Amino acid sequence: MSQTPLFELRRFSVHFGETQAVSELDLQVEQGETVAIVGESGSGKSVSALGALGLLPPGSRVTGTRTFAGRDLGRLSRREWNELRGGGIGFIFQEPMTSLNPLHTIGKQLRETLRLHQGLRGNAATRRARELLAQVELPRVDELMAAWPHQLSGGQRQRVMIAMAIANEPQLLIADEPTTALDVTVQRQVLALLDELRQRLGMGLLLISHDLNLVRRHADRVVVMQQGKQVETGPARTLFETPQAAYTRQLIDAVPSGRPRPLPPQSELLLSARDFSVTFKRPKPLLRPSPPAFVAVEPLSLELRRGETLGVVGESGSGKSTLASALIRLLPSHGEIHFADQRLDQLGGEALRRQRRALQIVFQDPYGSLSPRLSVADIISEGLRFHHPELTPPEVTERVAEALHDVDLPADCGHRYPHEFSGGQRQRIAIARALILKPRLLILDEPTSALDRTVQKQLIELLRDVQAKHDLSYLFISHDLAVVRAMAHRILVLKDGKVMEQGDCETLLHSPRTAYTQALIAASSLT
């Protein structure tokens, strides 16, 4: 270990106007070391990294000392900053969808970086770009050089971003939630890649994440942050084995736990689908025969009993959400859908709209699924007021209060607006909106994947309570087996629209029959 650390923050604080976003942070990254900053959203971890590199918007104030390789970062000129960012310090952002320019090919963007920082041109740049893509273990490098960002999957894009970040062989790589937007199996691969690159190139790696357990295997030292303050810091091993702060313990424990309540023995059949499939027409090219339809969900059959939870598992693009939307007839489908005593697939118009009361859905994104213009009470009561016009305003208010109580929100938050709530609270509002119609089937489309682990855990417990109280059936969609295990009685594994296997939750997790299921299980750190 050298005397001066590669990157150091001392008494580092960030202010936005009057508010202090980060206070008195002390942090060192040595060469070849991985340091993780962990904390929930709003804890100031990204702000710290951005602030240290001078990337915060105007209006913010940074105090304290920050040094990189012996240089005082507080005194750099604009020119020196530009050389440093993308040169000595590489940066990877969370969102691989938006951090690549959609109008240029991958090759062009890589060559651009090389030209700007190393002055490489022509064949030399192309050769180096290929090398880099190979280094981040991307297949078919030649095709990839000519590919456009939209043709790549999320994981591939993130690999390209990593290739760009290491293009100039930085001494320090800052990765801000590099895996949050990715599938679980891909998350592991990306983290392993970062680890390997760190060793090979001898960089320091500053890893920012909200998931303490995810960084467990990769970090040498961990800094836990809460509300802008450093709660605990230390070598990863001691921190995990003997956490000092209560908050650290809470983060470590924030793994979905418990199991669903057992089903009553003779529970009646609520929903069943036979020969059920979803296809999308492809646009017909002029003067040529129309191409075969795209099969999003291949013919399958499924059953769901009253009070039961069926977990639907698969990576993104496997057709989970399509299946769910089509089952409640938000998308056109083929085959039979039986709901209670009705053929759901034959209903239409008014009859279908009336039936929708019993089939509710909660979406993944707690920010997008609530209208920002309506108050919470209006959002929750909207469906109720339409389906039950006979209710008087006081009765509606009472039902709203009941629904809020069901999801453990105070009754007086009805007149507030969605933006005043956190992600977890918003998701509760979305659940209340579904519950108020007294549905029998609730479709939960990744309801917890946008949330912090601790909030996720609370929400799962809430969902289990609600299920028992109202005798609800859930169709629970998730890519995270740890969450599904805590919720589902049975599991259906989907891949590319095909059912890989289907069966009892515990049995399937203990003895998976397909390699795909095994990979999913390996990736989701089941404890």
Place this chain on the structure above:
Amino acid sequence: MTPNRRQRLSPITRRRLQVFRRHGRAYWSLWLFGLLFAFSLAAELISNDKPIVMQYQGEWYVPMLVDYPETEFGGFLPTTADYRDPFVREQIERHGWMLWPPVPFSYQTLDRDIQGPVPSPPGSRHWLGTDDQGRDVFARVLYGFRLSVTFALALTAGSILLGVFIGGAQGYYGGKIDLFGQRLIEIWSGLPVLFLLIILASLVEPNIWWLLGIMLLFSWLGLVDIVRAEFLRARNLEYVKAARAMGLPSRLIMRRHVLPNAMVATLTFIPFLFTGAITTLTALDFLGFGLPPGSPSLGELVAQGKNNLQAPWLGITAFLSLSVMLSLLVFIGEGLRDAFDPRHIMTSTTAARPPLAATTQAQDSQP
């Protein structure tokens, strides 16, 4: 959910109002424009060739509102009294009094008492001079301003109704409706509007309703694209999907969830529709295909200014009144655009809003 809670403005609207108010130029422009328009709405009280009220032989008359025959005041003709006629005037003043507006000319009053040739230059009798028929320019500008603005208001309202309805239907239903609707609109918008207006205006006897109708045929086109795009985007929003899953009918979803999204773009577009309507009307009047002869119109004043270069007050007045009106509208439009721009709201309220750090961070957890 008490009624006063519901009437309260949503926080977004309040923040927008705040931004608009802080945008000094737009805020003052709105006030000034409102004041000018209110002023011109009361044109009859300010500039008229009839007294506002009068008393004659102990009885009250309101000539501004009611037409009285000349015989009423001791004249000989059974026609409407001309209060500017020396004889009538003398009669009334002998037996009572009259209260005249500050400018005793209406927009079509021919002042026959002018010494010298018309157009006569500005002076104490005619503040802005007269045009080549001896009509008071101030009166014509005042009435012309009112006509232009009301015309633009009506045209804008009509365009919004049509544009939002057609654009909304295309965007929400998509598919064939959208496909054919867009092709029709492409053809329709390929038509040379000004020539068509001229041809149509020469086929029919143009009055203000004809002009309004003809211009309405084309003015909604610009709005359709915006509204359609907003509807296309909004119908895939998760809260719209959630409303569909709740079983709400399309009309309710459109009104409550989709339309408010489109209204932002529409509102931002209004000032441009407005200025467009005013300039088109002025252009038609200038070319002589617009309002019937004698109507107070700014375009006609521009034409007079062009034909009477020896009387620069005509051209200068027309130029100033048009440019002031259009500039004010453009400033208001700028303010509206900024007020509805989410980025602007973020940066302009950074200092006043502590939880910025929280919002930046909150985005971390979104996939």
